[in-house]
Amino acid sequence: MKLSQLDYHLNKEFIAQFPASPRDHSRLLEIDRRKGLISHQHFYELPNLLNPNDVLVFNQSKVLPARLIGKRKTGGKAEILLLKKISASLWEVITKPGFSIGDKIYFEDFEATIRNRKNYITExxxxxxxxxxxxxxxxxxHTPLPPYIKTPKPEKILKKEYQTVYAKVLGSSAAPTAGLHFTKRLLKKLKEKGVQLEFLTLHVGLGTFAPIKQDAIAKHKIHSEFFDLPNGVATRLNDAKSSGKRIIAVGTTTCRVIETCAYLENKNLKSYILHPTSSYSNLFIYPPHKFKFVDGLITNFHLPKSTLLALVCAFVSYPNTPYKFKDFSTSLIGKAYSEALNKNYRFYSFGDACLVL
Structure with missing residues (x-):
């Protein structure tokens, strides 16, 4: 599969610079991936679109204030983005080019020394x-907003807006954005409907937001990200799946954890179970991946040529649906994105959402 097959054009005015207010008043594009049907809702209508006993699975990772701004020896500005702690004082970070091993970045009363550089990552x-x-x-x-968001809002507001209402485990360098649409009131309504809510953790990092550089996308290597699927959650999800309930992942990060932890239980029945795991995942999903455990997906509108878009393309195409994926423009998901643009949906992290069932 070629990278060009994941491309589409988006004018800048469609890139959301601020979230909907309230959060659940974002728009929601619903896709019936087996019938090829597309409809338009609002996110607060989600309880009406789900069945009692459906299961929503959330990523409860909490965003670090991961942008640190310091100075070079020359006095010039130096910025780093924290990715992952390696040891007590050693971190993987992203810096701009121009640093050499041994260089220092100076902050108020401490400093950081460059110890290693490889591709995107600096230690x-x-x-x-x-x-x-x-x-x-x-x-x-500072809040690690994506570079395409140019909002002038105060840091205090950004820290709240770029965080899910259920965030619990600190460690992400970017928000699991599908969850940004949920309010506490909406979660309560979902519970009242009979929807089961479950939580796991994946700390969002370079594996999620690094661009694909290779033309043959199978050569792209995803940077590993820490995840935790607790025993109790795995057991409840297995029980739900075996009883015929739909497992709906809130976000591509949640989806990747579930697919990483799904193992074949019965070769004849081709049934899968989840193994509770606390580890690292570098699973890269793209067409024609066969999904093992996830039945539905809530996700935002993603950047072209991204690993996130590749996952969504796989979820909405053969062998998971009758529609073979040839390229984005002729695919069912491409048709959905085109409709969204015609109806002025808002794209990317602070934008609107899709519900794929």
Missing amino acids: VEFSISDQKFRKKIKDLG
């Missing part, structure tokens, strides 16, 4: 203890 060592550094992140860190 830096901070000069203070982990406990002190955690406090510095909280005090000095």
Whole structure:
């Protein structure tokens, strides 16, 4: 499969610069992936679109204030994006080009030394203890908004807007954006409808948002991201699946955790079960991937040529639906995106959502 098969054009005015207010007043494009039908709703109508006993699975990872702004030795601005802690004082980060091993970045009362550089990733060592550094992140860190969002809002507001209402486990360098549409009131309504809510964790990092560079996308290697599927959650999801309930992943990160942890239980019946796991995933899903466990997906509108778009294309095409994927423009998901553009949907992290069943 070629990278060009995941391409489409989007004018800048469709890129959302702020979230809907209230959150659940974003628009919702519903796709019946087996019948090829597309309809238009609002996110607050989600309880009406789901069945009692459906299961929604959420990524409860919490966004770090992962952007740190310091200075070079020359006095020029230097910015890093925290990705993953390696040891007590060593972190994987993203920096702009121009740094060499041994260079330092200076902050208020501590510094970071470049220890290694490889492709996108830089390893830096901070000069203070982990406990002190955690406090510095909280005090000095900025919300890691994607570069296409140019909002001038104060940091206090951004930290709230770029965080799900159920975020619990600190560790993401970007928000699991499908969850941004949920309000506490909507979650309560879903429970009242009889929808089962389950939570797992994947810390969003480079594996989710790094662009695909290779023309043959199978050569793209996803950076591993930490995830945790607890035993109790895996057991309840297995029970739900075996009783015929639909498992609906809220976001591509949730979907990747579930598919990573799904193992063949019965070769004759081709049935899968989830194994509780706390590990790292670099699973890259693209057409024609056969999904093992996930029956539905809530997701945002994604960037062209991205791993996120590749996953959605796979979910809406053969062998999961009757529609073979040839390229984005002629696919069912391409048709849905085209309708969304014609109806002025808002795209990307702060944009509108899709419900694929």
